[in-house]
Amino acid sequence: MPLNIRDTAGANPLLHTAAQHGIRYIWADHAYRGDLITWAKHTLNLTVQVVARPRVKGFHLLARRWVGERSFAWISRRRRCARDSERLPEHHETMVYLAAALHMSRRAARLHTT
Template sequence: MLVWARNVLHLTVQIVKRSEPGFVVPPRRWVVERTFAWISKHRRCVRDYETKPDHHEAMIYIAMI
């Protein structure tokens, strides 16, 4: 799977080692969590109402505007 992601999607995977015991928030995670919260505020993005992936993608773009 990693080879496919590197060759097809041109993605690199970075494995982050745990440095401290206990709960530590990774840096910049709040950006992703905030974005998901914004998308979840819109009714059509919470449930699977759309029949085509293109329509669902459009609803996500509208929610992000």
């Protein structure tokens, strides 16, 4: 996909792929308002909730906004995911999957040991 298109135009194929993988609920920022939400609901049976930013100055924690940042931080803890040193993009993708699986399995092991 070219880099000179808007995020909202690139969201259609991404939402279509998400729907194929069984995802039914998505949080988005205010750029994805309007026709995209109704298209996703009627065409793909996806619920897209826009996380509204308060109109107050200063820092405010936005609901569900931290989930993506937290997940990227967990994956970046692994040395091979912190730098782009893989020869092929597919290799890096595999390392991201392995890092996520390692993180989830360690969390599951901690839950079952108590």
